[in-house]
Amino acid sequence: MYLKTILLFLLITLTGAKVPKEFSARVIGVVDGDTVKVLYQNKPIQIRLEHIDCPEKGQAYSTRAKQFVSNSIFGKTVKVVNKGKWHWKRLIAEIYYDKNQNLNKSLVKNGLAMHFIKYSKSKEYSKLEQKARINKVGVWSLSKVIAPWEYRKAKKNKTFIEK
Template sequence: MYLKTILLFLLITLTGAKVPKEFSARVIGVVDGDTVKVLYQNKPIHIRLEHIDCPEKGQPYSTKAKQFVSNKIFGKTVKVVNKGKWHWNRLIAEIYFDNHQNINKSLVKKGLAMHFKKYSKSKEYALLENKAKQLKIGMWSLPNVTTPWQYRKQLN
C-alpha cells in the first residue's frame, strides 16, 4: 500500500496528471506568493498562479506576498481553474476563494505581484497592474522596482 501511494504521488507530481478544468481543493501549503500546494482527491498538487509573478525571496514584498496568500487561502477549500497546462511539475491556474474572489488578481491589485506579460496577454491583469502603479500600492511605492524575472536573471 505504501509503495502504491508513493508511485501515485510520483505519477501526479512528475507527469503533470490530468485534472478537471475546474475543481475544488484544500490549500495545504503556501510555497511563496505565486505557488501553493493543494490536496485534491487525497493527492498533493503544486499550483503556480497564472498571469502573475511575485517578488522572489530576498526582494522587497516577497514575504508580504506569501503572507497575504497564506492569510487569505491557507487551510481553505478553494476553486482551481486551469487550462491543463503544467510547468516545472506545477499546474498553472487561477484560484478563487471566499465568494468568488480571485487570489491572483488580488495580489496584483495589492501591488504584491506583477502581471507576467511573458506568459499572459490578459488585458485585465495589465489594467490591474497599471492601477496599482498609479496609486503606488505595495511594491509600486518603492522608488526602483526590479521585476522578479530580472532578479532571477541576476542570481544566475
C-alpha cells in the same frame, strides 16, 4: 503516511496528471507568493498562479506576498481553474476563494505581484497592475522596482545582490 504522500505527489507531477479544468481542493501549503500546494482527491498538487509573478525570496514584498496568500487561502477549500497546462511540475491556474474572489488578481491589485507579460497577454491583469502602479501600492511604492524575472536573471548571472 509521509512516504505515501510523497509517492502520490511524484506520481501526479511526473505523469502530468489529468485534472478537470475546474475543481475544488483544500490548500495544504504556501510555497511562496505565487506557488501553493493543494490536496485534490487525497493527492497533493502544486499550483503556480497564472498571469502573475510575485517578488522572489530576498526581494522587498516577497514575505508580504506569501503572507497575503497564506492569510487568504491556507487551510481553505478553493476553486482551481486551469487550462490543463503544467510547467516545472506545477499546474498553471487561477485560484478563487471566499465568495469567488480571484487570488491572482488580488495579489496584483495589492501590489504584491506583477502581471507576467511573458506568459500572459491578459488586458485585465495589465489594467490591474497599471492601477496599482499609479496608486503606488505595494512594490510600486518603492523608489526602485525590479521585476521578479529580472531579479532571477540577474541573480543567475550574479549581476547584483538586492538588499
